[in-house]
Amino acid sequence: MKFDLSVLTGYWTSLASGFGSTVWLCMASGTTAIVLGIALAIGQRRGGRLLALLIRAYTAVTLGLPLLVLLYVMFFVLPDFGVLLPARFVGVATLAIYYAPYVAEAVNAAVTAVPAGTIEAGVAIGMSPLAITRKIVVPQALPLLLPTMTGLLIGLIKDSALLSVISVHEFMFAAKEVVSATYAPLEVYFVVALVYWAVTSLVTFSTRLWEQRLGRAHLSALPR
């Protein structure tokens, strides 16, 4: 067995289309996870005790279960109850369900860290709750939230590779198809690893730039 990348000639387009699906899947599940996570954070803060307890139980289950098991539960157990969904939908939903509690935790921590005095000042000058959220809480919480969210996004991108085991057509799945056509697993997976590495590095790098810009705005906005 030797290492020869030229076996991949002619398969680049199918890898590229798989990669496109991965990007799409990550955007869909990431957005859903953020929406669900913010809803969970609000539920924990504003909801009653029963709702808070339910959210705690849900969080504990997702913290303790492997993503692959959750994926199998969604994929194999739901049909037992007569719910038949396309694999791609199950994949996006599972990733969102798995990541939402992490998003909720990050949002909660960031909002808690906003100095209470600034919110009280907003109330005192008669700002509406929406304006307080938009003009006081978000600008202060966002710089705190960004590093955690970057970590979660990278986790999501990496975990999306797992969707290939329930035969969702994404990057890893395309790679498996190329492997079965070329019998060159090492070369293919090596290239796949490099692509994932490039993408996650790009995400880290660009959010670090964004963080720096936000950090400057944050400092200049607050008189110290």
Next chain:
Amino acid sequence: MGFDPQVIRSLPFLIDGWLLTLELTLLGAAGSLVFGHLALALQLGRHAPLRWGARLYISFMRGTPSLVQLFVLFFALPLVGLGGKPMLAAALALGLNSGAYTAEILRGNLRVVTAGQVEAAVALGMPRWRIWSRIALPQVLSASLPALINEFTILLKTTPLASVVAVTELTYAGQMVIARTYTSTQVMLLVSIGYLAVALPVIHLARRTGRSIATRRLSAGVAS
């Protein structure tokens, strides 16, 4: 809902899988500590190429999906004459992956070792490795304990990936029972309980350790 007699008969098989999951987790944890320490030592060392190598290793392990890493390792091992050993590949992949995170956890806690302590040790004429093993390491390890326990649960949650290279750990054992008995709901319930039974106590332990270390530090600060 009673359990299907077929599922009850396959319980020993699932328990074997559960034990294999624990074995994989422990092997991975051992590897994680070894590789983590090694990567940290190389990063703190005097040789620039070794430092870059350690950074590259950590960046690769954190930037690519564990699934891809497992495949690369699984298909690369035959090149060094270790082919056809899925358990070895899985344990090694888990250890290498988690080791990168362990190295970062330890590096993040290096600051608990104050310069004064190191200077005092140098003044006493302690050799470098003894300063490391007697002064730095115990403090760094105890400060890192909550994060390391947390990393242990992540490791546990990564073990199902071994099923893709046909290691019959809990998830794969569950899949095999489902294929035989067509009782996905009951089997996936048992599999989930198997993971939660380990993960939830460990998560609880991590929280408690974190809190007790924080209180100890607080009271020590008051005393001095």
